[in-house]
Amino acid sequence: MIIECSYCESKVDGVLKGEHESYDPNEDPFPFKAVLLQCPVCNNSLLGGAELIQISSDKHEWSDAFRLWPKQDSHIDWSIPDIARNSLTEARLCYKARAYSASVVMSGRTLEAVCKHHNTSSRTLAKGLEELKSKGVIDERLYQWSDELRKHRNIGAHASDEKISKEDAKDLLDFAEAICEYVFVLSEKFNQFMARKPAKI
Numbered sequence: 001m002i003i004e005c006s007y008c009e010s011k012v013d014g015v016l017k018g019e020h021e022s023y024d025p026n027e028d029p030f031p032f033k034a035v036l037l038q039c040p041v042c043n044n045s046l047l048g049g050a051e052l053i054q055i056s057s058d059k060h061e062w063s064d065a066f067r068l069w070p071k072q073d074s075h076i077d078w079s080i081p082d083i084a085r086n087s088l089t090e091a092r093l094c095y096k097a098r099a100y101s102a103s104v105v106m107s108g109r110t111l112e113a114v115c116k117h118h119n120t121s122s123r124t125l126a127k128g129l130e131e132l133k134s135k136g137v138i139d140e141r142l143y144q145w146s147d148e149l150r151k152h153r154n155i156g157a158h159a160s161d162e163k164i165s166k167e168d169a170k171d172l173l174d175f176a177e178a179i180c181e182y183v184f185v186l187s188e189k190f191n192q193f194m195a196r197k198p199a200k201i
């Protein structure tokens with residue numbers, strides 16, 4: 001059964017060790033299957049869930065297992081442009097590899113990508129963020145998060161005695177993700193929502 005192994009970080013054909021099907025007709029008419037799988041590559045234990053999906057008028061099939069444990073990373077929305085997605089993905093990878101300074105540097109690069117995407121004219125990130133705020137791309141709170149991220153990125157990027165802690169790296173990564181979510185995903189959603197809205201409301 002295909003599942004993504006948290007250790008190998010790739011899709012593997014998990015060896016089925018146990019499964020259980022259940023369903024609640026009041027909640028959801030389709031059964032759910034919990035599976036315990038073993039990664040054939042690294043021997044990791046993986047707990048997954050699968051749903052029965054309809055593939056034709058009279059045929060059903062189990063979906064690939066989505067991982068329930070170890071918890072799967074939430075995916076990075078596809079509407080975030082590549083320039084920012086790539087840095088965010090690397091920031092996550094560095095964090096997982098416990099390279100906290102590198103993670104913060106990549107989170108900071110995500111902000112540079114937001115500036116680039118919005119064609120800010122300033123050469124420095126500090127000024128670029130101010131420009132994003134004055135253009136209304138980010139509000140005061142997101143500006144504060146971004147500015148903290150920028151300062152920590154500078155600590156991460158230059159050789160010094162100051163160390164970035166795990167907690168700080170995680171918070172700064174969360175800020176970078178939230179900023180992208182706001183700037184690229186929610187703003188676009190809101191624009192589309194407003195465009196659909198009848199004029200009289």
Ligand SMILES: [Zn+2]
Nearest residue numbers: 005008039042
């Ligand atoms: Zn594995």
